[in-house]
Amino acid sequence: MAKQEPVVLSDYERQRQENIAQRDKLLRQLALDASSAGLGPGQKPKSARAAPKKKPAVKRIKEEVVPRRTSSRIAGIEADSEVAKRKAEDEYVAVQEAARVKRQRISGPLDLSEIQIAGEGWDKNDTSLVDIFRRGADPGLRTFGEEEVKETTDKELRALREKMSGLELYDGFEPNQIKITPERIYSLGFHPVAEKPLVFAGDKLGNLGLFDASQSASSVKHRIVKTEDQDEEEADEADPNPNISTFNLHRRTISSFQFSPHNPSHLYTCSYDSSLRLLDLTKSSTDDIYAPADESLDEPLSGVEMDPLTPHLLYFSRLDGHVGRVDTRAPHTADVFQLSEKKIGGFSLNPTCPHFIATASLDRTMRIWDLRKIGGKKGAQLPALCGEHESRLSVSHAAFNSAGQVATASYDDTIKIHTFDGMSGWTAGRDLTEREMAPSAIIRHNNQTGRWVTILRAQWQLRPSDHVQRFCIGNMNRFVDIYTSKGEQLAQLGGDGITAVPAVAQFHPTNDWVAAGTASGKLCLWM
Numbered sequence: 001m002a003k004q005e006p007v008v009l010s011d012y013e014r015q016r017q018e019n020i021a022q023r024d025k026l027l028r029q030l031a032l033d034a035s036s037a038g039l040g041p042g043q044k045p046k047s048a049r050a051a052p053k054k055k056p057a058v059k060r061i062k063e064e065v066v067p068r069r070t071s072s073r074i075a076g077i078e079a080d081s082e083v084a085k086r087k088a089e090d091e092y093v094a095v096q097e098a099a100r101v102k103r104q105r106i107s108g109p110l111d112l113s114e115i116q117i118a119g120e121g122w123d124k125n126d127t128s129l130v131d132i133f134r135r136g137a138d139p140g141l142r143t144f145g146e147e148e149v150k151e152t153t154d155k156e157l158r159a160l161r162e163k164m165s166g167l168e169l170y171d172g173f174e175p176n177q178i179k180i181t182p183e184r185i186y187s188l189g190f191h192p193v194a195e196k197p198l199v200f201a202g203d204k205l206g207n208l209g210l211f212d213a214s215q216s217a218s219s220v221k222h223r224i225v226k227t228e229d230q231d232e233e234e235a236d237e238a239d240p241n242p243n244i245s246t247f248n249l250h251r252r253t254i255s256s257f258q259f260s261p262h263n264p265s266h267l268y269t270c271s272y273d274s275s276l277r278l279l280d281l282t283k284s285s286t287d288d289i290y291a292p293a294d295e296s297l298d299e300p301l302s303g304v305e306m307d308p309l310t311p312h313l314l315y316f317s318r319l320d321g322h323v324g325r326v327d328t329r330a331p332h333t334a335d336v337f338q339l340s341e342k343k344i345g346g347f348s349l350n351p352t353c354p355h356f357i358a359t360a361s362l363d364r365t366m367r368i369w370d371l372r373k374i375g376g377k378k379g380a381q382l383p384a385l386c387g388e389h390e391s392r393l394s395v396s397h398a399a400f401n402s403a404g405q406v407a408t409a410s411y412d413d414t415i416k417i418h419t420f421d422g423m424s425g426w427t428a429g430r431d432l433t434e435r436e437m438a439p440s441a442i443i444r445h446n447n448q449t450g451r452w453v454t455i456l457r458a459q460w461q462l463r464p465s466d467h468v469q470r471f472c473i474g475n476m477n478r479f480v481d482i483y484t485s486k487g488e489q490l491a492q493l494g495g496d497g498i499t500a501v502p503a504v505a506q507f508h509p510t511n512d513w514v515a516a517g518t519a520s521g522k523l524c525l526w527m
Contacts (some may be wrong), residue, residue, distance in 0.1 A: 001062040021108055027192050033373040036207040094278035102273045104295075105251050106206075109287040112279075115248045117182075117207065122298065137446065137501065144481070144492040158467060162488050167514060169495030170525035173242045176497060180209035180244055186454055187256050190508040193263050197508065199515045199523060202254025206271055208279070210245045213525055217242075221320075232433035249277060249286055256346075262311040269489045270301035270316055276326065289314065290326045303346050307354045315357070323359065337382050337421050339369065346397035352402060353423050357383070358406045360398035364391050366418070368406050368437075372392030373429035387432030389418065389439070396447070397457040401469050409473060415443040415458055417487060441487030446476045453519055454503040458483075461507035472514055474503040480516050480526070493526045 044311065106115075149165055152158035169175070181203035181329040191198040197213035210508070217240055250271035260266040267279040274297065276290040292299055300319045307313035312328045321340035326333065342362040350356040355371040373384035378483045393411035400406055406418040416439035420432075447456050453476070469485035479494040480502055493514060502516030502524045514526045 008330065009447065020506050045428075055367060057300070071104075074179040077140055104301055105271070105275045105291060106249065106277075107275070107288055107291065111287060112247055112284040115286075117246050117248050120230060138480075139478045140494075141477050142277040142479070142494070143477070143493055144489050145204055148489070157346075157488060160466075160484075164470075164491035164512070165493075167491065167493055167512060167526040169493075169497075172213065175495075175522055175524045177212060177241055178244070178501060178525075179522040180211045180523040181207050181246065182424070183207065183521055184452075184454060184519040185504050185521055185523075186253050188515060188517045188523075189259070189506045190513060190515060192259055192509050194511055197511075197513050197515075197525065197527065199525065200257065201504075201517050201521075201523065202249075202257055202269065202271075203521060204253050205271065206250030206252050206254055207235045208247050208249045208254060208257075208269065209521070210247075211242065211523060213527070215242060234252045248285075249279065249316075249499040250275065252300070255301060257375070260306050260311070260492075261308045262306075268304050268314060269308060272300035272319075273300045273461060274301060276301060276304060276314070276316055289328060289331045290316070290324075291332070293332070302344060305347070305349050307349065308351050309354055315347070315349060317344045319343045321361065323347055323357065327412045327518075338380075339367065339382070343453065345395070346399070347397055348400040348406070350400045350423060351462070352404070356386075356400075356423060358398040358400055360395040360408055360410075362394045364394050364410075365389065366391070366395050366398050366406065366416075368420070368432065370426075370429050384429030385433075386426075386430055387437040389416075391416070396455045399458055399460055401460040401471070401472070401485065402463070403469050403485065405469065407448050407460065407471050407485075409445070409456050409458050411447055413446045413447050415447075415483070415487075416472065417443075419485075441485075442491075443483060443487045445473070445481070449475070449501075449503065453501050454517075456503055457505075459506050462509035465510055465512075470507075472505045472507055474501060474505045474516060476501055478502065480505045480514055480524070482514070495524070495526075498524055 012248035027256055033176050087188040106488045122164045146165075149158065149161045171453050180199065185201045185203055189200055199211045199213060201209045201211075203209070249269055250273050254269050255458060256498065257267055257269040260268065265281045267281065268276065270276045270281060274292055277286050278289050279286045299322075301316050302319050303317040305315050307315065313325055313467070314328055315323065315325045316334075317323045321342055321344050322336050323337040323344065324334040326335075338365055339359050340361040344359050344361050344468040347357055347359045350358075357369045357371065359367050359369065361367070367388040368386040370384040370386050374381050375384070376382050391408075391412050391413070391414070394429040395408050395410040398406050398408045403421045404420045408416045408418070410416070418437065419440040420436070445456075449455055456474045456476075458471045458473045460469065464470060470482055470490060471485075472480055472482050475481050477491065478498050478501055479490055479492045484490060500518035500520055500522065502518055505514060505516040507514055512527075516524045
């Protein structure tokens with residue numbers, strides 16, 4: 001019998017055997033260590049009845065959106081090579097950079113023609129606008145109507161109710177056709193010009209929309225025929241959409257804007273991107289007024305107002321509980337005061353005594369502050385607190401009217417009206433008693449907007465022609481409610497074609513026009 005020659009192992013096989021032996025030795029050692037520490041498997045106690053095993057809950061893991069994978073093999077890239085690593089790193093950096101750019105605020109001067117995203121081409125030399133400047137809801141269920149108006153015994157109140165209830169829904173276009181912004185409307189207002197209704201709206205993505213309500217479907221058809229040389233019969237059959245101009249002023253939500261009371265062609269806008277900008281309609285340009293010096297800081301702005309008596313003073317509020325003021329003659333610097341430890345959803349200046357500020361906060365309070373008396377250490381100075389009123393739940397907004405009254409809307413399903421008489425004669429830093437801060441009228445109102453509807457805010461008419469103070473507020477049943485400063489309801493505006501809650505409602509400063517915007521960017525208008 002031939003003698004078998006010893007098997008010669010290759011280097012690879014010898015290394016494999018050594019790895020197996022080393023692994024077995026390690027496992028035996030781990031088992032000994034666990035047994036000596038009392039961690040080994042012990043005998044299970046006997047039970048009379050085995051407990052039924054529960055089926056483990058299926059965990060749903062939220063998948064992160066990542067770029068589409070590509071084959072490195074097809075691309076000729078060797079696995080685990082430096083090239084593959086660089087490719088993965090480049091893809092990750094690209095995703096992070098795209099997310100950063102999307103949220104980065106717009107800075108520097110811009111021309112409207114550069115940031116227009118919808119509407120006809122913007123021509124600053126050929127536009128009528130420049131010429132002029134120069135709890136759960138129950139949709140459709142009314143809570144105020146003709147019967148309430150007829151039952152009114154007070155002659156003056158009845159006449160006012162008939163007047164406001166007589167406002168009709170704009171019939172130039174259907175509400176569903178007037179998509180003034182691409183996304184949900186957060187801020188809305190009229191230009192103060194009284195000759196024609198010009199409505200502006202800011203949305204969730206920083207877009208500002210402009211709609212001229214003096215246009216009609218027939219005028220748009222005529223313009224289409226004239227500009228495109230289209231057959232008139234074909235134009236009659238078409239269903240034209242209104243001419244709406246849209247501009248991307250900010251990177252994030254335009255939370256508020258205000259026209260300057262001293263120059264109607266100046267529109268000041270503030271945004272969650274932490275910036276405050278001036279839009280000059282006569283020059284068709286926009287530029288920064290204020291933003292944090294450090295671009296990495298995230299300080300979302302919730303409101304903006306201009307001092308009606310001092311043309312260069314601008315005030316703003318932040319979501320972190322601060323209120324600031326900036327002098328437009330020296331932009332990019334501001335005096336900032338921390339007036340709440342929680343979010344300030346809205347603030348307002350007294351139109352006749354602008355040194356008084358009303359703030360509404362997530363801490364459930366409405367406070368009155370006096371800027372004539374500022375005290376405290378440097379860097380932590382505060383205006384004098386005159387008084388505060390606490391609600392059961394958070395207060396969404398506070399708005400002053402010219403008579404010294406403040407209207408608030410809060411999540412305890414109430415609208416409260418606070419009346420402060422003789423504010424012009426108050427001494428600096430006057431302390432108000434609890435009785436003086438108590439509301440003079442409380443209105444029950446469903447303010448439960450939920451996640452997809454913009455917060456409801458009571459907004460006064462700035463200068464009513466008949467001198468009767470009144471405000472409007474969205475209604476979750478797809479109406480807009482109008483009330484007097486005494487809490488008396490004047491009207492509930494609605495109409496066919498309104499398919500969403502007109503949550504963001506505003507009066508024209510002087511004319512009896514009311515506009516309201518929805519979460520889908522649609523505009524409702526009553527005149």
